[in-house]
Amino acid sequence: MRSAPETSAVAYRFDNYFWYSASSALMLAGPFCVILILSRMASAQELGLYAYAYAVTAPIQAFAGLHARAFIAMDRLFGYYVEDVLAQRAYLGAALVVTALAVPVLRGAGSRETCVFLGVVAVRLAEGLTDVSAGMMQRCHQPRLIALMYGFRGVLGLTMFAVLLAFDAPLGVALAGMGFAGLVAFFVVDRALLASIAAAPKLRVACMSLATPRPLLLGLKLLPGAVLAALAVVETNLPRYIVEAFINITAVGVYTTLGVLLSVATNLIHPVFFMTFARLGQTAQHRDPESRRNLVRIVWTNVALTVGFSAILVTVCVGFGSSILNLVFGSEWARFGDLLSILAVGAGASLLRSCLGFALTGLNVFAPQTIITLGSAAIFIAFATLFGGQLDAFGVGLAWVSASLLAVAANAVVLGAALRRQRLAPDVPSLAAGVQLGG
Numbered sequence: 001m002r003s004a005p006e007t008s009a010v011a012y013r014f015d016n017y018f019w020y021s022a023s024s025a026l027m028l029a030g031p032f033c034v035i036l037i038l039s040r041m042a043s044a045q046e047l048g049l050y051a052y053a054y055a056v057t058a059p060i061q062a063f064a065g066l067h068a069r070a071f072i073a074m075d076r077l078f079g080y081y082v083e084d085v086l087a088q089r090a091y092l093g094a095a096l097v098v099t100a101l102a103v104p105v106l107r108g109a110g111s112r113e114t115c116v117f118l119g120v121v122a123v124r125l126a127e128g129l130t131d132v133s134a135g136m137m138q139r140c141h142q143p144r145l146i147a148l149m150y151g152f153r154g155v156l157g158l159t160m161f162a163v164l165l166a167f168d169a170p171l172g173v174a175l176a177g178m179g180f181a182g183l184v185a186f187f188v189v190d191r192a193l194l195a196s197i198a199a200a201p202k203l204r205v206a207c208m209s210l211a212t213p214r215p216l217l218l219g220l221k222l223l224p225g226a227v228l229a230a231l232a233v234v235e236t237n238l239p240r241y242i243v244e245a246f247i248n249i250t251a252v253g254v255y256t257t258l259g260v261l262l263s264v265a266t267n268l269i270h271p272v273f274f275m276t277f278a279r280l281g282q283t284a285q286h287r288d289p290e291s292r293r294n295l296v297r298i299v300w301t302n303v304a305l306t307v308g309f310s311a312i313l314v315t316v317c318v319g320f321g322s323s324i325l326n327l328v329f330g331s332e333w334a335r336f337g338d339l340l341s342i343l344a345v346g347a348g349a350s351l352l353r354s355c356l357g358f359a360l361t362g363l364n365v366f367a368p369q370t371i372i373t374l375g376s377a378a379i380f381i382a383f384a385t386l387f388g389g390q391l392d393a394f395g396v397g398l399a400w401v402s403a404s405l406l407a408v409a410a411n412a413v414v415l416g417a418a419l420r421r422q423r424l425a426p427d428v429p430s431l432a433a434g435v436q437l438g439g
Contacts, residue, residue, distance in 0.1 A: 012272075012275075012276075012301065016141075016143055016275045017271060017272065017275060019143035019144045019146070019147050020143045020146070020147075020271035020272075020274045020275040021267065021268070021271040022143075022147040022151075023134075023143060023146040023147040023149075023150050023271070023274070024267045024270055024271045024274065025264075025267050026147060026150035026151050026153075026154050027150045028260075028263055028264055028267055029150075029154045029158070030123075030153075030154055030157055030158065030178075031054065031260060032260050032261075032263075032264055033154075033158050034050065034158075034161060034175075034178075035047065035050070035051070035256065035257050035260050036328075036329075037161070037162060037165065038050060038171075039253075039257060039329055039330075040330075041165060042165075042171065044250045044253055045249060045250060045253075046171050047250075047253035047257070048244075048248075048249035048250045048251070048252045048253035048256075049113060049116050049171070049249060050116060050120070050171065050175070050253075051240065051252050051253050051255075051256035051257075052240065052244055052249060052252050053100075053113075053116050053117045053119075053120040054120055054256075055237040055240045055241065055252075055256070056099065056103055056117075056237075056241075057096055057099055057100070057117070057120055057121065057124050058233045058234075058236075058237050059230045059231075059233045059234045059237070060095050060096055060099050060124075060230075061092070061096065061124045061127065061128065061233070062226070062229040062230040062232070062233040063095075063226050063227065063229065063230030064091060064092040064095040064096070064226075065092055065128050065131060065226070065229070066085070066088065066218070066219055066222040066225070066226045066229075067222065067225040067226055067228070067229040068085050068088075068128075068131050068132055068135055068222075069131040069132070069134050069135035069138065070135070070225065070277065070281075070361060071135070071222055071225060072085065072132065072135025072136055072138070072139055073135045073138035073139045073277060073278040073281070074139075074277070074278060074281030074282060074362065075139055075278075075281075075282060076281065076364075077218070077221075077222075078218075078221040078222075080214065080217075080218045080221065081205070081209075082132060082135075082136060082201045083201050083202055083205040083206040083209050084206075084209045084214045084215055084218045085132050085215075085218065086129070086132055086201055086203075086206040086209075087206045087207070087209035087210035087214070087215040088215035088216075088218060088219060089125070089128050089129055089132070090210055090215070091215060091216070091219070092125065092128045093121070093125045093128075096121040096124050096125060097118070097121055099117075099121075100114065100117035100118045100120070100121045101114065101117075101118075103117060104117055112170070112172070114172075115170060115171075115172030115173070116171050116172040116175065117172075118172060118176065119171065119172040119173065119174070119175025119176040119178075119179065120175055120179075121179070122175065122176045122178070122179025122180060122182075122183075123157075123175055123178055123179040123182065124179075125179060125183070126153070126157075126179050126180075126181075126182025126183050126185070126186065127182070129182075129183065129186040129190075130149065130150070130153060130182065130185075130186060130190065132201070133149055133186065133190040133193070133194060134146050134149065134150075136194060136199050136201070137149070137193070137194070137197075137199075138274070138277070138278050139278055140197055140199060141278065141279075142197060143274075143275060145193045145194075145196070145197070148189075148193060149185075149189060149190055149193055152185055152189040153181075153182050153185040153186075153189065156181040156182070156184065156185050157178040157179075157181040157182050157185070158178070159181070160174075160177040160178050160180070160181040161174050161175065161177060161178040163177075164177045224366040224367070224370075225361065225366060227366075227370060228361075228366050228369050228370050228373065231370060231373040231374060231377075232357075232369075232373055234377065235373050235376055235377045235380070236350070238377055238380060238381075238400075239255065239380070239384075239396050239397070239399075239400050240252050240255055240256060242381075242384055242396055243255050243393060243396055247392070247393065251393055254336060254339075254393065255339075255393055255396070255397075257329065257333075258325075258336060258339060258340050258343050259343060259347075261324075261325075261328065261340075262313075262317075262340075262343055262344060262347040263347070265313055265347075266309075266313070266347055266351050268309060269305055269306055269309040269351060270351070270354070272302055272305055272306075273302060273354065273355060273358045276298050276302060276358075277358050277361075277362060279298070280295065280298050280299070280358070280359065280362040281361070281362040283295050283298070283362075284362050284363050284364070284422070287422075292422060292423060295419075295422065296419060298359075299359045299415070299419070302355050302358070302359070303352070303355055303356070306351055306352050306355040307352060309348075309351070310347075310348030310349075310351055310352060311348070313344055313347065313348055314341075314344050314345055314348050316344075317340050317341050317343075317344035318341045318344070321337035321338070321340040321341050321344070322334040322335075322336075322337030322340075324340070325337060325340060338394060339393055339394050339397055342394060342397040342398055342401060343397050343400075343401075345401045346397060346400050346401040346404050349401060349404035349405050349407075349408050350404055352408050353404060353407055353408045353411055356408070356411040356412060356415050357369060357411065359415055360411065360414060360415055360418060363418050363419075363422065365414065365415075365418050368414040369411070369414070372407055372410045372411060372414070373407070375407075375410070376403045376404070376406065376407040376410075377403075379402075379403040379406060380399055380400055380402075380403035383398070383399035383400075383402045383403055384396055384399035384400075386399070
């Protein structure tokens with residue numbers, strides 16, 4: 001019988017928050033620093049092309065990646081092993097390569113764009129392997145190791161990227177070098193850190209798994225979470241797709257750059273979700289009164305922290321947005337202060353939605369989230385047509401904010417119903433990992 005999880009009070013220790021904050025910051029450092037470097041050293045078109053390739057591959061990464069970090073952290077692999085997840089990364093890589101070759105052809109682009117897409121694939125594949133390592137460390141409640149892992153990976157990858165660009169290598173080659181450095185970090189650094197807690201996956205077993213149907217069968221088991229993750233990423237990147245389709249690739253670079261800047265700010269609160277996620281998911285598998293109280297306490301504490309931070313973020317961006325952009329990216333970016341303000345409102349709404357989504361995923365509630373995500377995407381497209389006029393970036397941002405706020409309200413209703421079902425369920429000592437808790 002599984003022992004009862006630790007109390008929620010332990011989950012909010014400052015050292016846990018510090019290390020999860022550090023790990024989240026270091027995880028974001030890669031794409032943020034790439035954008036920062038390109039905004040200073042490359043053309044606006046190259047920045048937009050990188051942003052577009054990263055956005056297009058994001059849904060494939062989310063779907064074929066199976067939301068692996070979350071399921072590993074929650075100890076909910078349905079009888080499969082981490083080595084099976086590692087073997088499944090081969091299918092992730094194949095799906096990314098097909099996407100990288102197909103999208104430029106469909107766009108009528110040349111070899112230069114294909115090279116950039118393939119470089120992003122290398123980066124994405126390294127990220128997919130790192131998700132496995134992060135999930136194992138999170139399951140063992142080792143946030144310090146997660147931070148060290150992302151730190152080593154970031155230093156190696158960004159150094160390789162910057163050096164290659166400094167020697168006038170094409171953008172695709174520089175990205176491929178960054179991805180290769182990430183792969184080296186997984187096989188050297190990640191394995192060493194996991195070995196220190198006796199959790200290193202056996203590569204031989206992973207290779208044996210790849211020769212069997214186990215990775216594909218695992219994918220079927222994790223399909224609800226994978227579909228939800230992919231749809232969520234599509235919805236998140238939908239504004240960029242619309243900006244590229246109806247404005248231009250340069251505008252995608254501007255929109256993405258402001259979004260990444262805001263994601264750096266939201267890193268102050270997002271680690272709270274990570275540091276409580278594994279414990280929330282593990283607690284949800286118990287149906288005793290104490291576990292229920294801990295579950296509710298974690299959820300509402302996270303919601304309160306998120307709402308408070310979002311209010312501060314919007315206030316700062318509305319009051320000082322142009323000055324912040326001037327300081328970080330240069331004087332030519334100050335004119336986008338209004339766009340940053342509206343995107344800050346959307347970032348706050350998305351942060352609260354993420355908070356509610358972590359709770360629903362911990363409760364194994366996927367179908368309503370999927371429906372809300374599809375509905376939110378449809379509403380966004382309708383609002384973009386209504387608010388956008390000629391579909392300038394501000395109109396797209398306003399449409400995104402409106403759809404996000406409606407999605408927050410819908411997720412709140414679903415979470416309230418899920419917590420009520422949890423409260424009314426019969427008292428039992430524990431539930432087997434993977435048992436369906438919600439609809």
